[in-house]
Amino acid sequence: MTSNGSNPAEAPHFTREWLIDALRYVRRDFEAAASGEAEEGDARARSRMEMARRMGLDVLAGEAMAAIDRAIDDAARLEWPGGLEVRYTAFLGALKTLAQASSAFNDHTPERPHLTYLAETMARAELAAASLVRRRRAERLRGLYVIVDPSLTLDRDPVWITQEAVAGGATAVQLRVKETDKGRWLPLAGTLRGVCNDGGAALIINDHPDVAVAVGADGVNLGQNDMPVAAARATLRPWQIAGTSNALATEADVSVQAGADYVAVGRMFPTGSKADTRPAGPETLRAVRDAMPFDGPPLLAIGGITPENVGEVARAGADGICVIAAVTQADDPRAAAARLLEAFDAAG
Numbered sequence: 001m002t003s004n005g006s007n008p009a010e011a012p013h014f015t016r017e018w019l020i021d022a023l024r025y026v027r028r029d030f031e032a033a034a035s036g037e038a039e040e041g042d043a044r045a046r047s048r049m050e051m052a053r054r055m056g057l058d059v060l061a062g063e064a065m066a067a068i069d070r071a072i073d074d075a076a077r078l079e080w081p082g083g084l085e086v087r088y089t090a091f092l093g094a095l096k097t098l099a100q101a102s103s104a105f106n107d108h109t110p111e112r113p114h115l116t117y118l119a120e121t122m123a124r125a126e127l128a129a130a131s132l133v134r135r136r137r138a139e140r141l142r143g144l145y146v147i148v149d150p151s152l153t154l155d156r157d158p159v160w161i162t163q164e165a166v167a168g169g170a171t172a173v174q175l176r177v178k179e180t181d182k183g184r185w186l187p188l189a190g191t192l193r194g195v196c197n198d199g200g201a202a203l204i205i206n207d208h209p210d211v212a213v214a215v216g217a218d219g220v221n222l223g224q225n226d227m228p229v230a231a232a233r234a235t236l237r238p239w240q241i242a243g244t245s246n247a248l249a250t251e252a253d254v255s256v257q258a259g260a261d262y263v264a265v266g267r268m269f270p271t272g273s274k275a276d277t278r279p280a281g282p283e284t285l286r287a288v289r290d291a292m293p294f295d296g297p298p299l300l301a302i303g304g305i306t307p308e309n310v311g312e313v314a315r316a317g318a319d320g321i322c323v324i325a326a327v328t329q330a331d332d333p334r335a336a337a338a339r340l341l342e343a344f345d346a347a348g
Contacts, residue, residue: 286316
């Protein structure tokens with residue numbers, strides 16, 4: 001029992017009520033903005049109403065109130081797998097945003113102190129609060145992780161390749177596009193998000209945390225020449241994962257220390273999918289496994305993996321395998337994914 005007599009098992013219910021109360025509070029402001037009338041005698045409500053109208057929020061009031069009404073009804077029936085974890089992530093994020101806004105709208109003079117220090121602290125706290133969510137998401141990478149590069153599908157539709165890979169058992173898909181014009185392939189990323197959602201697989205975006213945020217992907221993969229994990233976190237939502245590609249044991253150690261949510265090591269074997277990869281091999285994978293904390297992030301092997309050699313990386317300690325051509329250039333991507341996963345599971 002807690003100090004107020006409630007049972008800890010009721011925490012998810014408390015989270016739900018906290019959200020509903022907040023929704024009702026905001027709805028009153030939209031209603032006042034639309035009608036031009038605040039509660040009589042409530043100077044603060046009238047001030048908020050006037051500010052909302054100056055901002056133009058009264059134009060959106062009808063739509064906003066309809067959405068809030070629906071959300072209140074839906075929230076009352078929600079199951080909360082995160083419980084307090086959801087509440088605290090949201091609460092700390094709100095404090096961070098308020099502190100950031102305070103710092104952005106003043107001139108940082110001694111007379112008008114900024115709250116940058118608070119924003120930075122709350123950002124770290126928000127990230128920590130979401131760590132369990134990221135850990136659960138990263139667990140889905142234990143298995144088969146297929147990298148879909150539209151230039152490596154033998155001119156076949158990458159959406160179809162993804163559908164087949166997920167149907168064959170892939171629990172994660174990475175979209176890797178080297179074209180710099182993101183506007184050209186952003187719709188593809190959004191479509192793959194839907195495919196992965198429907199199939200229960202994670203979607204990872206290579207190199208671009210902003211795209212991962214835009215399409216609601218599960219996270220981003222970062223190479224050694226991409227931005228550091230900490231910099232990517234500044235763009236990602238706190239519950240989105242950031243994994244890294246590594247060729248050396250020292251690089252993998254840096255990734256773990258930086259808080260990477262998964263660590264990929266490769267290349268394991270010669271491959272034609274990417275010309276500039278550096279060799280690592282099962283021996284490097286084994287060294288990384290030995291150095292990694294017991295409760296460390298999932299360790300993935302990548303590069304030239306086939307059903308014939310997957311046993312080597314399984315025995316070296318891989319939690320999952322990353323492949324490209326073995327699935328995306330196979331005659332039957334679904335069957336190829338299933339064979340790889342079966343061979344990996346059998347070797348483990």
